[in-house]
Amino acid sequence: MTSADRLIESTRELLWERGYVGTSPRAIQQRAGAGQGSMYHHFAGKPDLARAAIGRTAEELRATAEALLGAPGPALERVAAYLHRERDVLRGCPVGRLTQDPDVMADATLREPVRETFSWLAGRIAGVLREGRDRGELVPDLDPESTAATVVATLQGGYVLARAAGSAELFDRAVAGVLHLLTAYDTSTRREVGRDS
Amino acid sequence: MTSADRLIESTRELLWERGYVGTSPRAIQQRAGAGQGSMYHHFAGKPDLARAAIGRTAEELRATAEALLGAPGPALERVAAYLHRERDVLRGCPVGRLTQDPDVMADATLREPVRETFSWLAGRIAGVLREGRDRGELVPDLDPESTAATVVATLQGGYVLARAAGSAELFDRAVAGVLHLLTAYDTSTRREVGRDS
DNA sequence: GTCTATAGTGGGATAGAC
């Protein structure tokens, strides 16, 4: 791995752990095993490095999501697979956490990949749900757009709850909750749901 | 308002806007119109001030939530009222944002009110849902605990999506989505839902 | 490409006068 690469990787890690404001060039260099001269040779400064790091993280998230959401199979199973894939719950979402960083949000070039990631993700999940609805797997009453927003929000909010509690339990519970709610809209399982009220 | 009070209030604002790491004693003093001497007379330091500020913010959130969730009326309407109450979406949640602050999470006394707030909130909403279920407003199939976790996560995640997009639209959509999903579990509206699949 | 030296600014806090 080249020196520039190591710098980007340590920036990604630190951005995830401590955020933009909490990450110093010094810390980045030390973790990368590179000196200041090296860093400022390859990058114009902290914002430039962050740009590279955030871009890479966003791409990665998107690729992982596409692999699961674009797989064959019933729509709800693909969404469930994406919800269950989530790992390292207590570390939170490396992209979502950036929304809490005022300096990231203030810089249009830093912010854009964050905006784009969630815009794409919500749209992609809405597409999967729409497909499921068109195939008759989901009832026509289900709204793909708002449901997709709820699914993504449940994930992002689940991270918040897990970090607050110091345990992944609430994350798992929130995910289980939204999937359970969805079963009422699944044509293959709804027969079993809430019939005895 | 006393000087100590103004210091706490400006700390609350800055913690909300910039987080713990991004907030300096200097900035707090300037916003409060107080000098360093004043600040260090009333508080032991930045963590001490943050403790006071976070405690106050947590109490406030809890009181507001209790006013809506503890009101009379159908369970789902009370939950909907709480979901719709949310304002200042783009500023995010003053408590939830603290979960992204490594220094807050590392200090047990700073972290505790954050943990406690979400623990209480999820439990309170679960209680409302359980009540609705026991009253026959909601179908027995609905699980109060996991549904409550989903509701709270939708809120917290909605903030993330809204901030990423720079617009409250996705927040509103996520909230609408979860409420729509819930209608299938409402004994007074489920008749109309998804019957024509 | 990478190193070391240097520099200005602000963070976070203490001390002691008033």
Place this chain on the structure above:
DNA sequence: GTCTATCCCACTATAGAC
């Protein structure tokens, strides 16, 4: 209670040697 002076260290970057 509040003010000013002072302190040390980290942040972020530039300059120029190697």
